[in-house]
Amino acid sequence: MIKVSNLTYVYDKSDHKAVDDVSFEVEKGEVFGFLGPSGAGKSTTQGILTGLLPIQGGEGSVAGHDLRKISSEMFNSIGVSFEQSNVYGKLTALENLEFYRKLFDTDTMDPMELLKLVGLDHVSKKRASTFSKGMKHRLTFARSMLNKPEIWFLDEPTTGLDPAIGNQIKDIIKEKNKEGTTIFLTTHNMFIADELCHRVGFIVDGKLRLIDSPKNLKLKYGEKMIDIEYREDDRSIKETLSIIEDNDRQRLRSIIDKGEILTMHTKEATLEEIFIKVTGRGLV
The missing domain is CATH 3.10.20 (Ubiquitin-like (UB roll))
Known part of the structure; x- marks a missing residue:
């Protein structure tokens, strides 16, 4: 579902490679964790995989779509939940989802069902500008499921959430994966990665150090x-x-x-x- 080879990216006016010769594959139905500290290259890699950043070096494909030739069909296949919420504050929670669903040329989920799933149905008619940081994060998370994505990109999905809501989000992720959704999870939270991921990759300073299952890593290094x-x-x-x-x-x-x-x-x-x-x- 995801395949990248020798991926490289350098931001303008920088000699440092944010992503440095990174290669990996993610199989259909897999939960793949991309783990590392802040500034390691996680979000840059996700930006390339979701078409937000251009490929500078190397090659890659997502759901069979060449990342050098981004098309609307690819955006119909993926969902993205950003760590930093970017909802429209002047719109209500329901209006945010109703607006966003019109951008897709594919079947979408019922916005009210999604709001109920993340515990926001009781504030569906309230403006997002009145929401707490955690509520905005849940709205962003719900929005990423609208188009029933084949590949679901999650960037720190439980950040800023209390433990009860965090567990609810993890349960949703597990259920979607059981339904066949492939998940690319970027995080520095090793506990959520250990609980959710079939395999993990360690990235530091733009370089991918290793890839293996949490179980194998514990047997080998623990x-x-x-x-x-x-x-x-x-x-x-x-x-x-x-x-x-x-x-x-x-x-x-x-x-x-x-x-x-x-x-x-x-x-x-x-x-x-x-x-x-x-x-x-x-x-x-």
């Missing part, structure tokens, strides 16, 4: 640990021990033999810890 809490001399003690290192394994056996175990569970490395290990960079 050290297996155990959190154990036990009672000793009327005290409750907690330790985190490696089940790979010999000294820690001996320590664990000693605790099991001598102490009263209160709790014990395995602990795996997070994607964020693996990202730092692989790239040498944090996510800020």
